[in-house]
Amino acid sequence: xxxxxxxxxxxxxxxxxxxxxxxxxxxxxxxxxxxxxxxxxxxxxxxxxxxxxxxxxxxxxxxxxxxxxxxxxxxxxxxxxxxxxxxxxxxxxxxxxxxxxxxxxxxxxxxxxxxxxxxxxxxxxxxxxxxxxxxxxxxxxxxxxxxxxxxxxxxxxxxxxxxxxxxxxxxxxxxxxxxxxxxxxxxxxxxxxxxxxxxxxxxxxxxxxxxxxxxxxxxxxxxxxxxxxxxxxxxxxxxxxxxxxxxxxxxxxxxxxxxxxxxxxxxxxxxxxxxxxxxxxxxxxxxxxxxxxxxxxxxxxxxxxxxxxxxxxxxxxxxxxxxxxxxxxxxxxxxxxxxxxxxxxxxxxxxxxxxxxxxxxxxxxxxxxxxxxxxxxxxxxxxxxxxxxxxxxxxxxxxxxxxxxxxxxxxxxxxxxxxxxxxxxxxxxxxxxxxxxxxxxxxxxxxxxxxxxxxxxxxx
Amino acid sequence: xxxxxxxxxxxxxxxxxxxxxxxxxxxxxxxxxxxxxxxxxxxxxxxxxxxxxxxxxxxxxxxxxxxxxxxxxxxxxxxxxxxxxxxxxxxxxxxxxxxxxxxxxxxxxxxxxxxxxxxxxxxxxxxxxxxxxxxxxxxxxxxxxxxxxxxxxxxxxxxxxxxxxxxxxxxxxxxxxxxxxxxxxxxxxxxxxxxxxxxxxxxxxxxxxxxxxxxxxxxxxxxxxxxxxxxxxxxxxxxxxxxxxxxxxxxxxxxxxxxxxxxxxxxxxxxxxxxxxxxxxxxxxxxxxxxxxxxxxxxxxxxxxxxxxxxxxxxxxxxxxxxxxxxxxxxxxxxxxxxxxxxxxxxxxxxxxxxxxxxxxxxxxxxxxxxxxxxxxxxxxxxxxxxxxxxxxxxxxxxxxxxxxxxxxxxxxxxxxxxxxxxxxxxxxxxxxxxxxxxxxxxxxxxxxxxxxxxxxxxx
Numbered sequence: 001x002x003x004x005x006x007x008x009x010x011x012x013x014x015x016x017x018x019x020x021x022x023x024x025x026x027x028x029x030x031x032x033x034x035x036x037x038x039x040x041x042x043x044x045x046x047x048x049x050x051x052x053x054x055x056x057x058x059x060x061x062x063x064x065x066x067x068x069x070x071x072x073x074x075x076x077x078x079x080x081x082x083x084x085x086x087x088x089x090x091x092x093x094x095x096x097x098x099x100x101x102x103x104x105x106x107x108x109x110x111x112x113x114x115x116x117x118x119x120x121x122x123x124x125x126x127x128x129x130x131x132x133x134x135x136x137x138x139x140x141x142x143x144x145x146x147x148x149x150x151x152x153x154x155x156x157x158x159x160x161x162x163x164x165x166x167x168x169x170x171x172x173x174x175x176x177x178x179x180x181x182x183x184x185x186x187x188x189x190x191x192x193x194x195x196x197x198x199x200x201x202x203x204x205x206x207x208x209x210x211x212x213x214x215x216x217x218x219x220x221x222x223x224x225x226x227x228x229x230x231x232x233x234x235x236x237x238x239x240x241x242x243x244x245x246x247x248x249x250x251x252x253x254x255x256x257x258x259x260x261x262x263x264x265x266x267x268x269x270x271x272x273x274x275x276x277x278x279x280x281x282x283x284x285x286x287x288x289x290x291x292x293x294x295x296x297x298x299x300x301x302x303x304x305x306x307x308x309x310x311x312x313x314x315x316x317x318x319x320x321x322x323x324x325x326x327x328x329x330x331x332x333x334x335x336x337x338x339x340x341x342x343x344x345x346x347x348x349x350x351x352x353x354x355x356x357x358x359x360x361x362x363x364x365x366x367x368x369x370x371x372x373x374x375x376x377x378x379x380x381x382x383x384x385x386x387x388x389x390x391x392x393x394x395x396x397x398x399x400x401x402x403x404x405x406x407x408x409x410x411x412x413x414x415x416x417x418x419x420x421x422x423x424x425x426x427x428x429x430x431x432x433x434x435x436x437x438x439x440x441x442x443x444x445x446x447x448x449x450x451x452x453x454x455x456x457x458x459x460x
Numbered sequence: 461x462x463x464x465x466x467x468x469x470x471x472x473x474x475x476x477x478x479x480x481x482x483x484x485x486x487x488x489x490x491x492x493x494x495x496x497x498x499x500x501x502x503x504x505x506x507x508x509x510x511x512x513x514x515x516x517x518x519x520x521x522x523x524x525x526x527x528x529x530x531x532x533x534x535x536x537x538x539x540x541x542x543x544x545x546x547x548x549x550x551x552x553x554x555x556x557x558x559x560x561x562x563x564x565x566x567x568x569x570x571x572x573x574x575x576x577x578x579x580x581x582x583x584x585x586x587x588x589x590x591x592x593x594x595x596x597x598x599x600x601x602x603x604x605x606x607x608x609x610x611x612x613x614x615x616x617x618x619x620x621x622x623x624x625x626x627x628x629x630x631x632x633x634x635x636x637x638x639x640x641x642x643x644x645x646x647x648x649x650x651x652x653x654x655x656x657x658x659x660x661x662x663x664x665x666x667x668x669x670x671x672x673x674x675x676x677x678x679x680x681x682x683x684x685x686x687x688x689x690x691x692x693x694x695x696x697x698x699x700x701x702x703x704x705x706x707x708x709x710x711x712x713x714x715x716x717x718x719x720x721x722x723x724x725x726x727x728x729x730x731x732x733x734x735x736x737x738x739x740x741x742x743x744x745x746x747x748x749x750x751x752x753x754x755x756x757x758x759x760x761x762x763x764x765x766x767x768x769x770x771x772x773x774x775x776x777x778x779x780x781x782x783x784x785x786x787x788x789x790x791x792x793x794x795x796x797x798x799x800x801x802x803x804x805x806x807x808x809x810x811x812x813x814x815x816x817x818x819x820x821x822x823x824x825x826x827x828x829x830x831x832x833x834x835x836x837x838x839x840x841x842x843x844x845x846x847x848x849x850x851x852x853x854x855x856x857x858x859x860x861x862x863x864x865x866x867x868x869x870x871x872x873x874x875x876x877x878x879x880x881x882x883x884x885x886x887x888x889x890x891x892x893x894x895x896x897x898x899x900x901x902x903x904x905x906x907x908x909x910x911x912x913x914x915x916x917x918x919x920x
Contacts, residue, residue, distance in 0.1 A: 210740050211739025216790065218861070219862070221702055221761075231763065232695040234688075240684065240689070291682050303687040303688050305687070305780065306771065311766065311767055330680050430672065
């Protein structure tokens with residue numbers, strides 16, 4: 001029996017000022033996980049969320065993760081918030097994951113403008129509101145709900161995989177569904193569900209060969225500069241159109257079947273709108289299907305920067321003695337991180353041999369994460385699809401994402417159950433960037449979607 | 461009549477502990493010109509030096525330079541210390557220039573280890589000691605001495621050229637000789653005098669094309685990355701052996717006459733020692749003459765870094781939206797900065813056209829300084845040579861320097877008199893780097909050399 005939610009949804013619409021106030025409070029807490037001076041705020045955010053969950057009847061515990069070394073200091077890790085709402089043996093159990101902090105501290109005029117509003121404090125609060133709305137209207141939740149909220153996702157979820165491993169047979173026991181609302185719609189109007197994520201392999205390319213920084217006036221022209229070598233080597237990694245030059249890398253990509261290719265035809269995606277949203281004059285490809293394939297099911301290589309060189313404004317006359325180039329490769333099925341690491345380091349070494357510099361070259365892989373794909377006919381996925389249709393009146397697009405959410409794989413492996421990625425925010429929320437925002441409409445409809453999803457799980 | 465300095469020199473040797481103590485005091489003052497939080501220390505250093513000069517009878521004034529904008533703050537500029545020791549109309553006047561601060565703040569274990577000991581607090585204190593030694597021994601100085609000591613050389617001598625311009629007909633009037641002890645010996649044993657300096661042209665290469673930093677997961681592979689373009693463009697500037705690929709640049713170098721080339725034969729310079737001092741495995745050339753020519757009378761191009769990209773330790777997943785590459789070209793006679801700027805920007809634009817990226821490319825010249833060469837038969841230069849021979853017993857090598865000391869040109873132009881660059885420190889002092897030091901021996905012999913030089917000026 002389907003509960004009629006018409007009045008509840010109207011009530012949620014009318015409750016907007018309260019929803020907004022709560023998000024304002026949450027975003028105002030500067031829980032920047034990567035900044036040791038903000039660690040107390042990150043911990044405060046977890047406690048703040050704990051109080052909110054307790055107020056809706058959740059039994060909460062704070063799992064201590066010990067300490068970490070950050071910028072030369074030993075700092076306390078924020079605890080992970082584990083919550084249990086309902087322990088009815090006759091109901092299935094949904095596990096909800098979310099995180100409570102911004103990806104990076106991007107200052108603009110001294111303010112952390114909106115960071116967290118969409119990624120991921122907004123969606124986390126949607127869960128809270130959805131359950132509050134059910135309680136207010138005496139709607140019984142058809143599933144038990146467990147929460148796992150952390151404060152360190154954007155700094156690599158330090159300690160969380162180990163905690164989950166330890167909790168496999170206790171907190172994670174009996175979980176039937178997992179839902180993560182930590183990704184985005186493909187566009188700004190039509191909802192979607194995410195069935196695939198790319199993995200990642202990070203790389204460090206170190207070049208040295210002189211024992212300390214040198215003055216370019218005194219030494220310029222008579223030494224082999226590590227930074228000149230590094231930029232030359234990195235310039236051999238991609239073409240101008242951002243295709244990867246490492247031999248054999250594309251060969252590892254799973255073949256695209258005609259059936260899968262056909263699913264791309266119906267996906268609503270406006271290339272011109274996408275191009276304008278990033279502010280580019282042209283894109284390497286402006287064909288919808290090719291572009292989506294490159295974002296979701298092809299590897300890509302991005303340059304991030306250089307450690308050890310001058311980075312400030314103005315001029316400098318130093319020849320840096322040791323520089324480390326940073327780049328990463330997004331990977332897709334059936335690419336294996338080990339194989340990608342091997343081929344990449346092999347190519348870098350070959351390019352280095354071509355360079356013929358007497359400097360010291362040390363390429364090495366950094367962290368990696370596997371790609372992820374899920375069965376779109378799974379009951380959890382279908383419950384999400386029905387919930388979206390109920391709120392938005394349209395069938396959501398089935399999409400993939402170019403980025404990695406490594407915890408997805410962890411939950412899948414430890415619970416043995418399917419994970420649903422249920423995005424609530426619009427494509428232009430610009431999470432992780434200077435102007436992150438969350439639309440009022442997405443936020444409010446997000447509450448409704450999560451409520452509908454929980455109820456749909458009753459028949460999943 | 462030459463004053464016998466044997467006893468005076470012995471006295472100077474015996475006075476080492478006092479010399480050391482004074483240098484310890486001076487180096488301990490953290491007068492880092494580029495750091496606004498250390499500005500008070502930079503000002504304190506100028507006052508400290510003023511007291512020392514007054515104690516030897518110098519009439520001092522502090523020339524106010526107003527304020528500057530630094531890291532978004534308006535900070536007071538340290539005053540320039542102008543001192544006059546003697547106003548005897550029957551004597552010629554020597555103007556001594558020096559600076560009182562480190563080139564850059566290089567922290568090692570939290571300490572500014574030795575910075576300033578050789579560049580340039582050490583040599584400045586040698587002047588002080590030399591005059592003290594003369595006074596103690598009742599040796600009359602054959603010249604009036606004026607001092608111009610500043611605290612901002614390593615941050616571009618902000619305001620000093622303008623001050624000197626204003627002082628042209630007052631403080632600078634009547635100056636007959638200028639001496640700057642702010643460079644280094646070619647090796648570690650044999651003294652030398654510097655008759656040439658390279659100039660510099662700095663460049664900024666900006667690439668943008670997306671309106672804000674993007675997440676490499678979401679956007680990797682479907683945009684033209686500014687940082688990939690930038691590294692590719694910069695990789696076209698030099699060969700692996702650090703030769704410049706900009707067409708026509710070497711053509712502007714003054715031809716090397718057979719006579720000039722011959723002067724290189726006698727110069728004492730150990731290539732292996734030089735190579736080991738920088739810690740390199742090999743150098744682009746290990747032929748003594750070719751190496752020295754490349755350092756002193758050929759242009760060179762050095763990479764300094766990138767502004768706008770990730771520069772911290774660890775990993776990041778950002779695609780930077782706007783990056784600025786920094787490099788500089790050292791120039792020699794007869795290269796003109798305007799011509800170098802024109803050819804370089806032209807080449808960059810040509811390379812950019814080859815790249816074929818739709819991103820936005822803005823190469824632009826930064827500051828520039830002309831090269832400088834002086835007549836080695838000039839009376840000031842010869843007085844310096846006699847002083848060195850008197851102290852060290854050998855004829856000093858006549859050398860050039862790869863770096864720029866722009867104030868040299870300013871003094872030459874405003875006084876119309878020759879400037880002597882009289883180096884006191886050893887080649888391995890590693891000024892501007894992490895381990896700057898000044899040898900005890902060089903420091904003590906430096907005092908003697910400057911005393912002998914002042915006395916030699918009596919017959920110049």
